[in-house]
Amino acid sequence: MVRRGSRLGIAAGVTALAGALVAAPVVTLPASGQTAPAVTDYTLDIDPTARGPEIADEMYGIFYEDINRAADGGLYAELVQNRSFEYDRVDNPAYTPLTAWTTTAVAGGAGSAEVVGDAGRLHERNRHYLKLSLDNPAGGAYGVTNSGYNTGIAVEGGERYDFSVWARTDAGSTPLTVRLADGTGELTARPLRLDVRGAEWAEYTGTFTATGDSTTARLTVAGGGSGTLALDMVSLFPRDTFANRPNGMRKDLAEKIAALDPGFLRFPGGCLVNTGSHYGYEAPNWERARSYQWKDTIGPVEQRATNANFWGYNQSYGLGYFEYFQFAEDIGAMPVPVVPALVTGCGQNRATDDPELLRRHIQDTLDLIEFANGPVTSEWGAKRAEMGHPEPFGLTHLAVGNEENLPDAFFERFRQFRAAIEAEYPGVTVISNSGPDDSGSTFDRAWELNRAADVDMVDEHYYNSPQWFLENNNRYDSYDRNGPRVFLGEYASQGNRFGNALAEAAYMTGLERNADVVRMASYAPLLANEDYVQWQPDMIWFNNHESWGTANYEVQKLFMNNVGDRVVPSEASPTPVVNGPITGAIGLSTWNTSAAYDDVTVTSADGEVLLRDDFSGGDAQWTHATGAGSWSVQDGAYVQSDAGATNTMVTAGQASWSDYDLHVKATKRAGQEGFLVAFGVRDTRNYYWWNLGGWNNTRSAVEEATDGAKQTLVEDGTRIETGREYDIRVEVRGRQVTLFLDGERWGGFTDDKVAEPFRQVVTRDERTGELVVKVVNAQDAAARTRIDLGDDVRVAPVARLTTLQGDPEATNTAGSRPIRPVTSRLHSIGSTFTHTFPAHSVTFLRVRTVPAR
Incomplete structure (x- = not known):
């Protein structure tokens, strides 16, 4: 899920990325400066x-990733946050084992609370539990209160909510009081009275019936008497889940997903699949954190691991592989699991060199197929049956890897996965991928390898501006009809405005027209909790008590509910549009970098000097377009000195300029990236810039910003050295641009797409x-x-x-x-x-x- 349109890499933080990806309206036509006819x-x-191409039954589907609290606090209906006390600072600096919990004294009760991870824990994968030391010989109780997600726990009057907890006591018998109260302390259900008996772990259950509506309820669990009470897996579940599944899905969210009538469900990610925890593939101590592995997510929920999510929070695995398969079945979608290839993507570049680890992951993948399809007499088919589904799930497609930036390393491992799967399960289609972007060196090399190996299907991902989607409707017209089929597993324009959805809708007509090449497609991401956003835009938004589909959702639903069986040939006349020359002023900027610029010259095509500035007389010719950064003239150069500032653009010249040469010298002084030299600047949201040393100084590109949303026009792997002066020249002629770095032609493009x-x-x-x-x-x-x-x-x-x-x-x-x-x-x-x-x-x-x- 590396998103285009932001220059921030993963290392810069997903929170900053979410803010950088702003929505952008569709460019209206005809061209700027002309009045649109009625x-x-x-x-x-x-x-x-x-008869045109046949359209696959699974043409449109959904991509689910646990991002933006899509699982815990989202689709997974559990109402208690951190139910097994597994939050930890090693996973998130803001976490403690009692995050979302507070200690509570009831009716004058007393005691103390401690989260421990000793040998007395509930299960080896359930690493911590809560130990309450109680001191209530004269009455009262002491325990903890959970705040749920968002503003609290949401309950609806008249509905039932199932409570459960695993507990043990050294006091022989400990009375347990469980209360639901809103933010004011008023009870929202009659309290439960349970009696914990014995020193062995046991599950205790009860059911609340809510007496009124609340979005701010709190769950309190408190023990009376004296002695030590151990608690784990404190759970509160709505009885009314989607399809009435225990340990099931939140009904309103699941119903919105089901209403799309998706042909497939791709899960569980995304970046969390092939990047895992902060420790990488295998932690030095695997109990603390490990990469996403499906075997951790099945079996009794109290025996499943809790793991650090790539997106900055923990995931409980209560929503695991069994539940994913079951949900796909409930909504009539083909399951498409994604397994790690042991090569990282999503802004990281690592590949395992441990052959034994690779063999184990390949075997895990074979076991996954057996879990989905195997008979009840097989090892993993029996585990599926134990969980309540003796019939096979009917897995036919499986993806290996996600957005790997090292195509050769990925493909070396992909071949081994594919060979093992095809040898044992020849009916399963093994899906490869082409990296994180719609073009570029990684994309080209990945497709070269996929074609040469006669791969069945290639997963493409891209997140571009609405302008890009309007300009690239014919993207798949030229794809090889005899080559690998395309699975467009992740795509979206950069916003949830209707203008973004219109651009996506226009693009989807091209996907359908090329249904013989594009066999599957899914918008991404699917879900976002409004109070826990790591990425946007997203298709469905929600909080703890309501949900709503975006304009993008309405477009997706309209297409997915009206696919059809076959394309019928048709032809429409084009819109009369005339593209004029690239016009605009010039600009200088930085991103997480301090840089010095000097000797700026702009000359027209016939040699007239339009602007010259050696900064010997100050910076009077320049306008601070964004107000960001710290610009000043130092030692005869124009210096942006704040190495932490982003998009610090200053501009000079006229918006009417066309057919000119921009010449500037630039030196990186400090920071993560390089230079941003802008041209064709019409305003702060519409411009081109040459991004030298972008994406944490991993590559360089020319990006076009249209209403704030960006698309890449040309790129390579150029990196920028600190302290070295670079000679930069941009030649603009009509809609053709040629770029020179230190006197050598770096690249060029013609921006003539309509x-x-x-x-x-x-x-x-x-x-x-x-x-x-x-x-x-x-x-x-x-x-x-x-x-x-x-x-x-x-x-x-x-x-x-x-x-x-x-x-x-x-x-x-x-x-x-x-x-x-x-x-x-x-x-x-x-x-x-x-x-x-x-x-x-x-x-x-x-x-x-x-x-x-």
Whole structure:
């Protein structure tokens, strides 16, 4: 999940990344400076008698990763946070074993609390438990109170909630009082009275019935009498889970996911799969932390590990591989697990050189397939049956690895995984990947290796600007029809505004048109708890008591509920757009770096000097565009001295400049990265910059920012040395840019792609006999469209319409849902008819046809 659009690498922190990825509206057309007409005319020719590519049943699915508290505090319905006292500072500096807990004296009770990890623990993988030393000979009780997630534990009046705890006592018998109260202390359910007996661990259970609604409830567990009381696995579960599963899913979130009608479920990640804990693949002490391994996540929940999540918090594994398979089955989705290839991705670059560890992980993967598909007489099939599912889950696809940055090292290991799997399970498709970006050296090398090895399917990931999605609708038109198929496992534009969703919708028409190449696709990430965000945008947002689908969710749902069985060939006229030359001022910036700039010169193509500054007279020609950083003239150079500041851009010149050469000298003084030299600067959100030594000085690229969202136009592996002066020249001619570093041509590009706002695809629904005409109009103008179905079909006079329409800046929130589908009917249509698609809209038009007689 390395996201494009931010220059911050993983080492810079996922919190900063979340703030850097801002939403961006779709670029409206025609070109800047022109007034959009009220209506633009189009034609759409459809050939209902022709047969395009077949669309796979699993064309669209969901990608689930435990990010943004998607599991604990999210889809996993457990209401108690840190239920087994496993939080630790080694996993997160803010954690203690009693995070989310406070000690509580009830009715004058007394005692002390300590989290210990001695030999008396509940299970070897359940590493800690709570030891309460009680001193209540005259009454009262002492214990702990849990605050849940967000504002507290959410309960609904009249609903039942199942409590459980594992406990033991050295007092022979210890009375246990369990209370649910809201933030004011008012009870929200009648207290439970339990009696803990004996020195051996045992599970104690009870059920609350909530007497009212609360989003701020607290759960208190307190022991009376004297002696030592040990507690572990303190749990509170809503009885009403999705599909009524014990240890199941939060109903409202699961229902929103199920409503998408996904064809597949990819799980459990993502970056957490191949990066594991802070210790890497195997901790020096494996009990403290280890990478994500499926065997840790099955069996009785009290015997499962709790592990450090790559995204900065702990995951309990209460939502484990059995629950993932079961959830996929419940929503009718094909399960697609992802296993680590022992090569890191997501901003890290390591590969294991331990052959025994690699062999063990390959065997673990074979065991996983047996767990999913094996008979009850097999070792792992028997474990599945013990968990309540004797029938096989029917696993057919499995992915090895995720976003590896070392393609050769990854592929060496991938070959070994694939060979072992195909030898034992030839019916399972083994999915490879192409790294973290849509292009670049890693992407190219990975695809070269995948093609040469005749891999069945390659997982592509990219997170780009809305502009990129509008410009690259034809990305898969040129892919080899005889090569590996594409699994687009992660993609999104950089925001949850309707404008972002429109750009994604336009792009999805290209995915469907190329359904013979793109067999599977999933937006990512899926879920985000609004109070625990590591990354955005996300498809579904929630807190502890409500959830809401974004505009992106509505687009995904519309496409996923109306896929069709086969593409029907169609062709639409393009939008009349004229791309003028690249125009704009110039800029200098830094990112987590201190740098000095000198001898800035801008000359027109015919040699006229437009700007010259050697900073001998101060910095009067420069404007602080962002206000960030600390700029001053020092020793005849313009210096940004704050090595911790990000995007410190200063600008000079005119927004009307075109066809010019920018020449500047730059020296890195300190920090993590290099230089940012901007050109074509129209404002603080629209510009190009040459990012030399970006991404923690691992590569260099030219990025285009459109309304704040970025896309990469050209890149290589150039790194920047501290203390060395670099000679930088940018030559802009029309829409062609050539870049020179120290007198040598570094690279260039021609930015001539059109952000086409009018896109369409047509599919046939064999069950209903309908053509599904899918049209995206991502511009200010309405699209008056003449639709021609030809003379070889008869058309029913009434068609069904579903439309998403709104302001491109609109966002769905907990309290407002401006982007939602509107259904209607279109009357009096025939083989040729005209329909006007509203500005900023996605329209699905279902037309029933039969062959003409």
